[in-house]
Amino acid sequence: MTPGAAPAPLALLHTSPVHVPVFDALRDRHRAGLPLTHVVDPALLAAARAGAGAEELARSVAAALGPALAAGTGAVLCTCSTIGAVAEGLAAELGVPVLRVDRPMAERAVAAGRRIAVLVALEDTVAPTLGLIREVAERGGVEVEPRVRVVPGAWERFESGDTEGYLAAVADEAVAAGPVDAVVLAQASMAAATARMTARGMTTGGVTAGSAPVPVPVLSVPVLCSPESGFLAAVELLKAPRRRRGRDPASPAGEARSRGGAP
Incomplete structure (x- = not known):
């Protein structure tokens, strides 16, 4: 330019x-x-x-x-x-x-570690997302273990306009992903769910700042979204x-x- x-x-x-x-x-x-x-x-x-x-x-x-x-x-x-x-x-x-x-997100996921949870709302996204992650890993000379989790009912909520229910379902599935090195949110529309993963860890006891609750991250691994x-x-x-x-x-x-x- x-x-x-x-x-x-x-x-x-x-x-x-x-x-x-x-x-x-x-x-x-x-x-x-x-x-x-x-x-x-x-x-x-x-x-x-x-x-x-x-x-x-x-x-x-x-x-x-x-x-x-x-x-x-x-x-x-x-x-x-x-x-x-x-x-x-x-x-x-x-x-x-x-x-x-999602290419930059895939690159970050592969760099994070071998075990990658891949959350999808639409099954049609599974093949292209896995293909991208494996392509990035192959180019980097590393092995990965993608673990696909199709979020139950998520796409139906998204299409009906139930954004709150959609994001809540994504957040729940991410927290349930088990021991992994990174969580990938395959759909761009999932990005806002990351805030819910922290908000769900709000506590009024234990770690506090004065009398105000402090957000406690539910997940200790990178939660990656693409936008x-x-x-x-x-x-x-x-x-x-x-x-x-x-x-x-x-x-x-x-x-x-x-x-x-x-x-």
Whole structure:
């Protein structure tokens, strides 16, 4: 980016509108003034859940991002874990960097240790999330033991608008994960549950500060969620030079797409 020039917009590809205010708040906190282009297309997740192939999904993702690319976006952040690999696989073709929001989270999880609890609200997210964690581990030359926990009833609560019930179910499942080195919250929508894991440890006896209760963390291991780390990594991608369009099958993302990518 030329010094003094206005920053290029960051495009965010969502499959639910609930993510828009989350990333607006992250922008306001970390990069006030950065233009964001929100592309919301629930049909992409619906197609993935219905069994659409990677090539079909790739065409749909590219079409959804078309207006943002035409407007000069500098990078794309895909906030849906289920279609993240397909989106990343389009980077060379689209001519801008594309990042799946959970990649930085996966890197932190692998660095934390071997035993990784992976909480998912939607079973369709299991394969792409495990694939990402294993890819990161393989590249780092380490072994991991991902332990998937599908949160009972969570997605139904999310779809019905019961945010409180959704986050409570996620927090309960995280606390019940057992002895692990890190807990991964696979869906970006789970991020707010981390506060509940501390709040549930509030106590009026034992450790206190005067007469006020002190939050006692329920978990002593990292609880990792994707929105903030993914957003900050995507902002860094805005500094990368814009590439010419044309698929590069030798890239890691290109390899993932050629193998079928996520779901």
